[in-house]
Amino acid sequence: MGCELTAGGAAIVVVGAGPQALCLCAQLLRKRPRWRRHLRVIDPAGAWLSRWRRQMHRLEVPMLRSPAPHHPHPNPNALRDYAHGRGRGHQLHGPFGQPHTGLFSDFCQQLIDSENLAALVRPGQVRELRLAPCRSGPLELSLASGERLQARQLVLACGPGEPRWPAWALDLPPLHPPAALQHSRTLNLPALGRLDGQRVLVVGGGLTSGHLALGALERGATVELLCRRRLRAQPFDSDPGWLGPKRLKAFAAEPSWQRRRQLVRQARGGGSLTPEVRHRLEQARRGGRLRLHEQIEVRQLHWGGSHWQVACSDGSALTVERIWLATGHQQGVSHQPLLRQLQRQRPLELVDDWPVLSPELGWGGAGVFVMGGLSALQLGPAAATIHGGREGARRITAGLLHRCPPASATVLGSGAESLRAAPER
Ligand SMILES: Cc1cc2nc3c(=O)[nH]c(=O)nc-3n(C[C@H](O)[C@H](O)[C@H](O)COP(=O)(O)OP(=O)(O)OC[C@H]3O[C@@H](n4cnc5c(N)ncnc54)[C@H](O)[C@@H]3O)c2cc1C
Ligand SMILES: NC(=O)c1ccc[n+]([C@@H]2O[C@H](COP(=O)([O-])OP(=O)(O)OC[C@H]3O[C@@H](n4cnc5c(N)ncnc54)[C@H](OP(=O)(O)O)[C@@H]3O)[C@@H](O)[C@H]2O)c1
Known part of the structure; x- marks a missing residue:
């Protein structure tokens, strides 16, 4: 790993257990299986993909819009292999193989079960985050239950902002x-x-x-x-060129954040x-x-x-x-409570309310990484989708590996339940 774990460190905490967080945990644990004990995921449902499954059910969405390689497993062929291996190849549609919602959900569940990822998630709504006064100290999170939790590295994967009301x-x-x-x-x-x-x-x-x-x-x-x-x-939200190097290479080479913002807007061109x-x-x-x-x-x-x-x-x-x-969701730092707090404590350059994150999607060296639509100035127009989750997971994993991992998470407060890790072998 290249650096030592210290007993007084704290865990990697991921806020949100949606598809994007699942992309991250699956990729991170594939690279570093022994970091499992240092990883915690907090979501109000206490389970993976709860909001995602609810929204697909409530809106009666029969199949995904995204192609078959866009899913949380690190191997892009894994969903196709899963479908064909179970005689469910007919549940992949057209040349891009868009999966039936049920197939996608079952596939994700198999990933969760086979990697024992359910054990990472604990119920909770993160209400407040406090950065450490000095850069080497842990971050502190307050949950709606009153519990407090320390973390060395934090990943915000909270999904879209508030519903947009005209x-x-x-x-x-x-x-x-x-x-x-x-x-x-x-x-x-x-x-x-x-x-x-x-x-x-x-x-x-x-x-x-x-x-x-x-x-x-x-x-x-x-x-x-x-x-x-x-x-x-x-077929897709934007031209498929935005899902690969064809357009993303030029996007990544664009030095102006304003221009990148414009490119994202143009690429999507609305609903x-x-x-x-x-x-x-x-x-x-x-x-x-x-x-x-x-x-x-x-x-x-x-x-x-x-x-x-x-x-x-x-x-x-x-x-x-x-x-x-059906007017979508607000996208911007000012529409996400935890990001608003972060911006107050460690102000970051914003372009039209979007944060200028580091290439690893870090928030100005604060030990916080951001997944989802607000990583679009780095990832391009598909940042909010599962494709964005895969790419975001790749970059954040690289960032976490680089930063040297934490050793444990500790719950503070009365009756403190300890999440302290077993000693690293
Ligand atoms: C109807 C519909 C269909 C879609 N279909 C596709 C598709 O086919 N392909 C595609 O690529 N994209 C699709 N999308 C886009 C879609 O939103 C994303 O793919 C996916 O849901 C985003 O995952 P996520 O993890 O960022 O967010 P979410 O699925 O919203 O998960 C975020 C989680 O974070 C939790 N959370 C939020 N705040 C806190 C907090 N303070 N403390 C603790 N937990 C918190 C939430 O409860 C939620 O469980 C669709 C969107 C909609 C609305
Ligand atoms: N798998 C599936 O089948 C499926 C199903 C649903 C959604 N999705 C995905 O989920 C994501 C979100 O889709 P979405 O349809 O919820 O949101 P969306 O794509 O952001 O579309 C929102 C729409 O609301 C319009 N709008 C916003 N504010 C308005 C206002 N004040 N007055 C009038 N119109 C207004 C927008 O107009 P403009 O066009 O002018 O901006 C846009 O057309 C997309 O990625 C989509 O592909 C997938």
Whole structure:
């Protein structure tokens, strides 16, 4: 390993147990199996992929958008091998092999079981983080339970920021029932009954808007799909060149952070649907059950007791019983509580609220690494996806190996449960 572990050190703590954190733990432990005892993952669910599974179930997402090599196992062929080895090759779609959601979930579970990764996760919501006053000291985390935990290195893999609510949906008088206006983050399609005779306004132009529109149609509703630009269809969020060296090499060579920010924005170009979902929506449009409103925004809402009156930017008006927001999530340091705290304690250059991390995704030498969408100035437009998780894991693993690992984690506070590691052999 090249450096000695000291008994007074602390563990690597990963906040969040989503797909990105799973990429990291699988890669790190493949490189350094004996670091297992120094690694802890904290997530409110106390289990891997809880939020990911919930969102796929609630939005009835039948398959992933990302291709077969994008998964948390260090070997990119592992998902294909798993599928073919179990006679489930038909659950990989098209030339890119996009996996069925169930296949992907089972594959991840097999990875978790075979590497005994479930044992790394403990339940908890990290509320506060405090950097050490001197650079060599441990960081301290406070959990919602009141427990405190020390860590030598911290990885934030908390997923996207807060749901994005358009201005017109904020500060409405509390007259409507909650179910009349919901964001995709909290919508639960399987829990809804039939919606026959109801009109649902779906706002947004990303793939979530497509799934919500299809979910409403399947339940018998008619749909008004309102998109602030033209609806676009493409297999992935951005050009596949952004998933490999073709575009990322030039991106990495770009010295201006502002320009990188611009490149990410342009590469994504807003939300998009897959051609399959676009086709199904088009069929519904032809059948008269879906109306598409492009390049239009909502201006104002009024709840009339049993339905919404919606005034639109082109002067038209809509009447609907439900409004579903598929407007994505806020991305920026100011929208992530732990990153806000970090920025207060160790200010880092921000470009349009995105942090300028080190190439290993480190936060200015603070012993903190950041995974997910906010690593986009280093990883490019796919940073928030599973592809970004793989690349982020590779870089953070390199960073952790370089920094020399911690020896244990210690829970502070009353009745302190010790996570102190056994001596290193
Ligand atoms: C419907 C939908 C479908 C998608 N499909 C794809 C796809 O096919 N392919 C693809 O590549 N990407 C897809 N994405 C993007 C997707 O969000 C990511 O792939 C993936 O979920 C990101 O993983 P993550 O680990 O960053 O975040 P998450 O899955 O959100 O996991 C983060 C975890 O951190 C926990 N956490 C947050 N804050 C704290 C805290 N303070 N303390 C403790 N724990 C905390 C959360 O509870 C959560 O469990 C999809 C997104 C959506 C919404
Ligand atoms: N596997 C799957 O099948 C699946 C399913 C769902 C989602 N996903 C993935 O999950 C990620 C997130 O997708 P998403 O659709 O939730 O989010 P998204 O791709 O960020 O799309 C959000 C959409 O909301 C629009 N929007 C934002 N604010 C708005 C406002 N104030 N008024 C009107 N419209 C507004 C955006 O418009 P602009 O286009 O103008 O920015 C965009 O079209 C993507 O990577 C996607 O591919 C995958």
